[in-house]
Amino acid sequence: MIFETLSRRFYIMLDIKIELTKCPKEKPTDESKLGFGKLFSDHMFVMDYTEGQGWHDPRIIPYQPFSLDPATVVFHYAQEIFEGMKAYRTAEDKILLFRPDCNARRLNDSADRLCIPNIPEEDFIQAVSTLVSVERDWVPHSADTSLYIRPYIFATDVGLGVHASKHYIFSIICSPSGAYYAEGIDPVRIYVEDEYIRAAPGLTGFTKCGGNYAASIKAGELAEEQGFAQVLWLDGVEKKYVEEVGSMNIMFKIDGKIYTAATVGTVLPGVTRRSCIELCKDWGYEVIEGKLAIADIMAAAKEGKLEEVFGTGTAAVVSPVKELKWKDETAYIGDGKIGPLTQKLYDTLTGIQWGKLPDDKGWTVEVK
């Protein structure tokens, strides 16, 4: 919470009440079987919003279901947003968050578009850090595992009129997780979607709202039936330019340069995307954020210039792509194995996140 006077800005920390569970769950013994987002920790964070009163009653309580009226706005009109973050355990048993300020800002950008009240960045970071601190024993120990953190806000007014709700719940849950894809860091096959679209100018493509993902499920299911891990979305107007993949942003290394869609309203501004761009630039690569036609990518593949393709996302980390199928054309990337830049990005990013490499950029925040 922030108070401003004429000359000073005061930050008052949230007074988070903590109620610990009396029935702690068994922690997973075999961390190689964690999968992604299947198992949840003992506690959750909850805070309520009431118009006129603002956010109130921040609390950490035992993980439990919500009791909601069947006419609650979120069930009918999907006024909901979320974030994805991770907590990492270092070899010294420190627990680190990665760029939580970026998630705090993006949540508020999503909130603005969905008419949901903002959460002050400091409050968001305090809520995440306090919950992770309570759940620190749930941060897994094995390589390539982490505690996936899911902050989300949903509308809780009761009634069937379409309007911005006057009541909301902000909650955070945690899930000890392994790799997002069953393939792990093995390269995946991607289907370029040319019928359905994910976003169009003026819509919600840049936000992390549940509705974006709901609208993507059909195409994802059809692609999966054909053995593809995810779909690559083209722009919603001309179906010509690449935008993003189901759960991640996507980058192409063509003839030594890195290309990715600009985040101009229809593409999610990914925290991993942004971090990879910064690293690539540090390493001397030219990174072009703009319009890249799928036809040019397929042509580059034919000319042997499509060197690497990889997705970036919190859940997916850095995920190599070995094949792109668009209409009746297929591009095979490299020799089907993870490329050197993709591997270097994966190693550097995860090295910083797990505290194995120095964090020269100050990206990590320790949870005490």
Ligand code: COI
């Ligand atoms: C994330 O990468 O954190 C996401 O939110 C993507 C999600 C669909 C798994």
